[in-house]
Amino acid sequence: MRSELYKLLCWICCTFSYTTYEMETNSTLFFTFTVLLITIITFLKALKSLFTPNKSKSNLPPGPKGLPLVGNLLQLGAKPHQTLATLANIHGSIMSLKLGQETTIVMSSAEAAKGVLQIHDHFLSNRKIPDAMRGSSHDHFSLPFMPVSQQWRELRKLCNELLFSNKNLDATQGLRSKKVRELYSDIHRSSLKGEPVNIGRLAFKTTINQLSNTIYSEDFLQSAEKAGEMKELVTNIMKEVGRPNLADCFPVLKMIDPHGIRRRTGSYFSKLLNIFKSLIHKRLELRKDAAGYCTKKDMLDAMLNDAQHKMDIVKIQRLSLDLFVAGTDTVTSTVEWAMAELLHNPHVMSKAKEELERIIGKDNLVEESDIAKLPYLQAIVKETFRLHPAVPLLLPRKAEVEFEMHGYTIPKGAQVLINVWAIGRDPNLWEKPRLFWPERFLESEIDFKGRSFELTPFGGGRRICPGLPLAIRLVFLMLGLFINSFDWELQDIQPEDMNMDENFGLTLEKAQPVLAIPIIPKH
Structure with a gap:
C-alpha cells in the first residue's frame, strides 16, 4: 500500500x-x-x-492551534519575529508550531537559547536549509548552511586560524583604514554641498569595499550608483532567503519551486560568483610571474598559499559569496540602526561624541586599536545588537535526534529557531526593554560573542558566525567616524518623529532609510 x-x-x-x-x-x-x-x-x-x-504522542511544547493543511502559516504575518514574540507571551518561551508539514520549535528566552547553543548544541548543529539556498546548488558549498562534516570543519578551521585570526586581521587593518578615510571624503563632499546622505548606502559601499580590499585588495564598487545596484542585489538575496516559501513547508513542492524563489536566488548567486571568478583568475595570472609578483598579503593570497586546505577556485568563489552577502548586509544593517538610534536619541549621541573627543581627539578617525578604550561606544553597539539584531531569528537549526529539553520533547527533524529579537526585549532580563539605553551595559559583563545568552546576535556554539571578529571591527570603524567627524541634521523632521519601523527578511532592515545632512563641526 x-x-x-x-x-x-x-x-x-x-x-x-x-x-x-x-x-x-x-x-x-x-x-x-x-x-x-x-x-x-x-x-x-x-x-x-x-x-x-x-x-504515542510526543510531549511537544505548547503552541497556538493551527488550521488544517497549513497549520500556523497564516498566523505569522509580515513580521514573524514580532508575531512569534507575542505568541511566546501566551504559550511560553519554548513553543511549537506547525508550518505546513514542518514542525517548528521557537526559543524565546535566554535559558532556552542556552539549551540550543550550548547544552544540546551537539543535537542541533546542523541546519534546516531553506529551499532558496539551493539556487546554483549553493547549499552544497555554503559554510553557514552545510552540515557538520569534514568539509565544514576544514572551512571553519580556515576561517578561525587564517582568515579571521587576530594576527591576520591586524596585518590587513591598513586596507580597512584606507576605506574609512575614503568614507570621510565622501561625507565631507556632501557636507560642503549641504546635501543629505543615505547612511545605509554609504555604510554598504564602505563595508563591501573594506571586505573586497581585505580579501582581494581591490575595490568592489567605485560609485554611489554602483553601490545602490549591489546593495539591491544583496538585499534581494536576503529577502528571498527569509521569504515564506511553500517549498519549505511542504517538502514535496521543492521539485517545482512554487514561488520561483530558488530560481531567483540562483540568478543572484550566479552574478556574484562570476565576479569572484574574474577576480581570482586575474590574481592567478599575476602569480604566474613568480619573480615579478609582489604578494598582496590579503585573504586571497592566504587561501591560494595555504596548501593544507587545498582551496581551489570554486571553494574560494563560494566562500567569498558567503562572506560578502552575510558580511555586507549584517554590518550595514547594524551601522544604519545604530545611527538611527543615535539621531533618534540626541543625548546618547552627545555622550558618544564626548567620549570620542576625550579619548582620541575631536575629528580624529577611530583606529582598530582604539576600540578597547571606548566603553560607551561599545555599549552603543551592544544596545543596537539587543534592540535590532541583524538576523532576528538566527539561522534555522535542525534536530538530528529526538531529545528532551526543559520537560518537552524536541522531535527529530524539527526546525529550531531562536528569537533573539524577543530575548532582547524580554522584561525579565532587561530594565526598560524598549528604551535605547546604552548605559545598561557599562557595568555589565554581558558580551555578544556567544557566551552571554541574553545577547547572541552572532549565534553561539559550533555554528557561531566565523566572521564576527571582522564584522565588529568594521562596525566600530564606521560608527566612530559618523559620530566623531561630523554633526548631523535631520531634514524636515524632528528626532522624536523618526520612523523606526522594521522590514523583515533573513536580516532585519530598516523600513525607511536614514537620511541626514552631515555638518563639519565648528572648532
Missing part, C-alpha cells in the same frame, strides 16, 4: 511540475493548483497513517 501511495504522489507531482511553467503567468490558476496539490498530499498522508502503527 505504501509503495502505491508513493507512486501516486510522484505522478501527481510530475504532472504538476510539467504544467507549472504554463501557469506562471496566471497567478490565480497557479495558486489554485498549489492548494489542490497540498490538499492531495495531506489526504494521502492521512490515508497512509491508517496503515501505519500508532505511536
Whole structure:
C-alpha cells in the first residue's frame, strides 16, 4: 500500500511540475493548483497513517492551534519575529508550531537559547536549509548552511586560524583604514554641498569595499550608483532567503519551486560568483610571474598559499559569496540602526561624541586599536545588537535526534529557531526593554560573542558566525567616524518623529532609510 501511495504522489507531482511553467503567468490558476496539490498530499498522508502503527504522542511544547493543511502559516504575518514574540507571551518561551508539514520549535528566552547553543548544541548543529539556498546548488558549498562534516570543519578551521585570526586581521587593518578615510571624503563632499546622505548606502559601499580590499585588495564598487545596484542585489538575496516559501513547508513542492524563489536566488548567486571568478583568475595570472609578483598579503593570497586546505577556485568563489552577502548586509544593517538610534536619541549621541573627543581627539578617525578604550561606544553597539539584531531569528537549526529539553520533547527533524529579537526585549532580563539605553551595559559583563545568552546576535556554539571578529571591527570603524567627524541634521523632521519601523527578511532592515545632512563641526 505504501509503495502505491508513493507512486501516486510522484505522478501527481510530475504532472504538476510539467504544467507549472504554463501557469506562471496566471497567478490565480497557479495558486489554485498549489492548494489542490497540498490538499492531495495531506489526504494521502492521512490515508497512509491508517496503515501505519500508532505511536504515542510526543510531549511537544505548547503552541497556538493551527488550521488544517497549513497549520500556523497564516498566523505569522509580515513580521514573524514580532508575531512569534507575542505568541511566546501566551504559550511560553519554548513553543511549537506547525508550518505546513514542518514542525517548528521557537526559543524565546535566554535559558532556552542556552539549551540550543550550548547544552544540546551537539543535537542541533546542523541546519534546516531553506529551499532558496539551493539556487546554483549553493547549499552544497555554503559554510553557514552545510552540515557538520569534514568539509565544514576544514572551512571553519580556515576561517578561525587564517582568515579571521587576530594576527591576520591586524596585518590587513591598513586596507580597512584606507576605506574609512575614503568614507570621510565622501561625507565631507556632501557636507560642503549641504546635501543629505543615505547612511545605509554609504555604510554598504564602505563595508563591501573594506571586505573586497581585505580579501582581494581591490575595490568592489567605485560609485554611489554602483553601490545602490549591489546593495539591491544583496538585499534581494536576503529577502528571498527569509521569504515564506511553500517549498519549505511542504517538502514535496521543492521539485517545482512554487514561488520561483530558488530560481531567483540562483540568478543572484550566479552574478556574484562570476565576479569572484574574474577576480581570482586575474590574481592567478599575476602569480604566474613568480619573480615579478609582489604578494598582496590579503585573504586571497592566504587561501591560494595555504596548501593544507587545498582551496581551489570554486571553494574560494563560494566562500567569498558567503562572506560578502552575510558580511555586507549584517554590518550595514547594524551601522544604519545604530545611527538611527543615535539621531533618534540626541543625548546618547552627545555622550558618544564626548567620549570620542576625550579619548582620541575631536575629528580624529577611530583606529582598530582604539576600540578597547571606548566603553560607551561599545555599549552603543551592544544596545543596537539587543534592540535590532541583524538576523532576528538566527539561522534555522535542525534536530538530528529526538531529545528532551526543559520537560518537552524536541522531535527529530524539527526546525529550531531562536528569537533573539524577543530575548532582547524580554522584561525579565532587561530594565526598560524598549528604551535605547546604552548605559545598561557599562557595568555589565554581558558580551555578544556567544557566551552571554541574553545577547547572541552572532549565534553561539559550533555554528557561531566565523566572521564576527571582522564584522565588529568594521562596525566600530564606521560608527566612530559618523559620530566623531561630523554633526548631523535631520531634514524636515524632528528626532522624536523618526520612523523606526522594521522590514523583515533573513536580516532585519530598516523600513525607511536614514537620511541626514552631515555638518563639519565648528572648532
